[in-house]
């Protein structure tokens with residue numbers, strides 16, 4: 474957590490949670506770091522009590538989620554665009570308003586006074602401005618309600634559900650209002666802590682006993698046999714022996730569903746050509762009991778090291794990790810894999826609940842370039858499939874242009890492949906042949922999975 478440390482100066486033992494939150498928010502919003510990674514790093518560095526961990530998490534995630542409405546309030550009160558304000562002051566104000574509007578347990582006086590104290594320490598000379606802006610809000614809260622600030626119906630929805638206007642317009646045009654709101658509500662809910670029991674290390678029942686012994690509580694999700702919701706835990710997740718010793722790994726059920734559709738068997742040769750961070754690779758290795766061989770590729774070198782560490786932790790021994798651009802796979806791989814998985818780079822619009830900050834970084838333009846890359850990777854991966862073998866295409870998005878349209882375009886020029894019904898491979902009820910997992914319907918991340926069979 475270099476950046477937080479650099480701007481930090483926080484001593485262990487006297488941590489001011491709000492200050493820690495402002496520094497984390499600067500790293501996320503100003504420097505472009507991923508919110509979940511910053512949060513994990515800060516929590517790993519500071520031995521916070523459970524109450525402080527929860528408070529810190531709520532402050533950071535709350536501000537990241539509610540950013541558009543909080544910013545509209547700040548601009549209205551400061552009477553200037555955000556970019557004309559110091560980034561530290563912006564984060565202090567976002568945090569102050571978040572507490573005033575969304576945290577009933579924080580008295581208004583504490584939210585204002587603590588923000589002013591932060592400004593005194595972190596933005597010398599601007600504490601009066603922070604004080605004035607927050608107190609002006611308290612004098613006339615109604616003037617800054619969503620109904621007062623929204624300039625259109627879609628902006629009103631954007632403030633209520635905290636999504637960018639372009640994305641709401643896109644969803645409203647395709648799904649209509651009811652389905653769009655259902656999606657938005659899901660994406661704003663606190664994600665459940667879902668983990669996969671690593672059957673390479675221990676049986677499901679023995680792991681459940683180990684979880685209880687650790688003082689945690691978990692329940693099966695009821696859909697994927699190895700999937701559990703952790704409903705109670707203590708301390709940092711990563712430092713628990715359950716995680717360090719590889720009994721558990723964090724992953725959503727929708728992601729686990731992909732390994733079921735690939736259905737790798739012991740002894741088979743499997744290619745996972747967009748593999749990092751390796752969630753599906755490790756799950757496939759477990760389903761193969763480490764027997765057979767998986768080649769796991771990614772285009773980013775730094776991600777390979779992380780995957781190797783993860784494999785060691787989870788006791789995965791049948792994977793070769795390789796730096797490889799999947800748009801140019803080696804010709805000697807042609808026709809040599811029983812199963813090939815393309816878990817394609819995508820817009821990630823199905824996992825906005827877990828990646829809270831992602832909604833603010835996407836654009837309508839970014840959606841149009843992805844299908845070209847996805848099709849390119851699928852074309853290459855198809856060559857690596859043995860006659861009679863299987864090609865699985867998956868994404869963590871619900872965007873049709875990256876899902877059904879890519880598969881349909883691919884099939885139109887590849888008569889040697891046919892679409893199989895993916896539904897019977899899943900341990901829970903869905904409708905195929907191509908599968909879209911809808912968050913608000915299936916209560917998991919939004920995913921797309923298609924299973925194609927090459928002629929024998």
Ligand SMILES: C[S@@+](CC[C@H](N)C(=O)[O-])C[C@H]1O[C@@H](n2cnc3c(N)ncnc32)[C@H](O)[C@@H]1O
Nearest residue numbers: 747748749750751752753771772798799816818
């Ligand atoms: C959706 S993620 C894969 C997630 C992974 N399968 C898992 O379960 O953990 C897509 C991955 O594709 C990689 N990627 C992007 N472009 C690529 C390319 N041209 N060749 C290979 N990998 C690529 C990205 O680095 C990213 O790690």
